[in-house]
Amino acid sequence: MIDRIKSLARQYAPEFIEIRRHLHANPELSYREFETADFVRRQLAAAGIPFETKATTGVIGLIKGKNPDSRIVALRADMDALPIKEENDIPYRSKNDGVMHACGHDVHTACLLGAARILSELKEEWEGTVKLIFQPGEEKNPGGASLLIKEGVLENPAPSAIFGLHVHPGLPVGKLSFRSGKVMASADELYITVKGKGGHAAAPHLCVDPILIASHLVLALQQVVSRNNNPHNPTVLSITAFNAGTTTNVIPNEVKLKGTFRAMDEEWRFKAHELIRNIAGRLVESMGGELDLLIDTGYPSVYNHEQLNDIARQKAEQYIGSGNVEETEKRMGAEDFGYYSQQIPGCFYRLGVMNIEKGLTAGVHTPAFNIDEDAIETGMGMMAWLGCSVSL
Ligand SMILES: [Zn+2]
Ligand SMILES: [Zn+2]
Numbered sequence: 001m002i003d004r005i006k007s008l009a010r011q012y013a014p015e016f017i018e019i020r021r022h023l024h025a026n027p028e029l030s031y032r033e034f035e036t037a038d039f040v041r042r043q044l045a046a047a048g049i050p051f052e053t054k055a056t057t058g059v060i061g062l063i064k065g066k067n068p069d070s071r072i073v074a075l076r077a078d079m080d081a082l083p084i085k086e087e088n089d090i091p092y093r094s095k096n097d098g099v100m101h102a103c104g105h106d107v108h109t110a111c112l113l114g115a116a117r118i119l120s121e122l123k124e125e126w127e128g129t130v131k132l133i134f135q136p137g138e139e140k141n142p143g144g145a146s147l148l149i150k151e152g153v154l155e156n157p158a159p160s161a162i163f164g165l166h167v168h169p170g171l172p173v174g175k176l177s178f179r180s181g182k183v184m185a186s187a188d189e190l191y192i193t194v195k196g197k198g199g200h201a202a203a204p205h206l207c208v209d210p211i212l213i214a215s216h217l218v219l220a221l222q223q224v225v226s227r228n229n230n231p232h233n234p235t236v237l238s239i240t241a242f243n244a245g246t247t248t249n250v251i252p253n254e255v256k257l258k259g260t261f262r263a264m265d266e267e268w269r270f271k272a273h274e275l276i277r278n279i280a281g282r283l284v285e286s287m288g289g290e291l292d293l294l295i296d297t298g299y300p301s302v303y304n305h306e307q308l309n310d311i312a313r314q315k316a317e318q319y320i321g322s323g324n325v326e327e328t329e330k331r332m333g334a335e336d337f338g339y340y341s342q343q344i345p346g347c348f349y350r351l352g353v354m355n356i357e358k359g360l361t362a363g364v365h366t367p368a369f370n371i372d373e374d375a376i377e378t379g380m381g382m383m384a385w386l387g388c389s390v391s392l
Helices: 002-025 034-046 105-121 144-150 210-228 266-286 306-320 337-341 375-389
Strands: 051-054 058-064 072-078 129-135 161-172 176-178 181-184 186-195 235-243 254-263 290-296 302-304 325-327 346-354
Touching (some): 002 034, 002 105, 002 306, 002 375, 034 051, 034 058, 034 105, 058 105, 058 144, 072 105, 072 337, 105 129, 105 161, 105 346, 105 375, 161 375, 176 306, 186 210, 186 266, 210 235, 210 254, 266 290, 302 306, 306 325, 306 346, 306 375, 337 346
Parallel strands (some): 072 161, 161 346
Antiparallel strands (some): 051 058, 058 129, 176 346, 186 254, 186 290, 235 254
């Protein structure tokens, strides 16, 4: 089976590189993936794969092998692009000015379409069902994954495991990387207003200075992590915006702060929210101000199920050789794959796309990001191999 998949991946790779280029040239922003979803539906229809639409621009396909109820596995790709102006001078450069596939979701979609083609062609030769999830809105709250889960993507039929891949511009093309357990962080946004009483800067005793209070608050919030969190537990609290005042001789009425809170442990995450509320509330009150605090809860952390990750890693070693499989690092970035991995066993792994000789080293979310397209053969073949061979 593995050899059949490898040879089909080699045979079909040029076609799916073209598909990736088509997607790259026609990027769409989060939750507006209308043409991309149409394109995916046409590809699935051409391969004879039934599908349905969920969450407006999500496409869910189903490929049944032999004994379709014996095992059910989900494979996920995200389809949205970013509001970035592409700087690459390439024939398939973005035609949608100011929008760019700078996170490689064009690659993810092409790889999953390629895997679907292979799995469909070989469906008399493997057991079970593969659910294909082409999801919208990975880059933007509330996350397309959360919308699809609300619309029942993990039911009827219910997969026992889910896989997702992400391009990795720090990993050489031809390699894959895995990690067990906590791999990516949750991300919650902080919106804080400190209200005081403005007035003449020469008469501070008649004012409640929100700039002074907010300054104390920025420092005090650092205690949440440094004095309350177990140092072995990765977490970040950053205040990233501090806005108030317009001139030299007026104390303003209020200060607006923004920030981000990231964690890898769901229990600690919500305990920290309480600490933030308590420290901020008491400190601001003690100094005579008023506080408005919104913690906008974002994506949960990504947790790679140990046993599933071990199996997937072994499958990768069989597929591309153990010398091409690495351990990936933990990241404090967030991914809405976390929503799936909180519900069912999940494995989110990395696809190497870097090629130093070809100058393909730019990071994701930059205007110069691009990949070595040889990665597509590996990406689509490996997805197909996982889809038809892993059971949990
Ligand atoms: Zn991204
Ligand atoms: Zn991404």
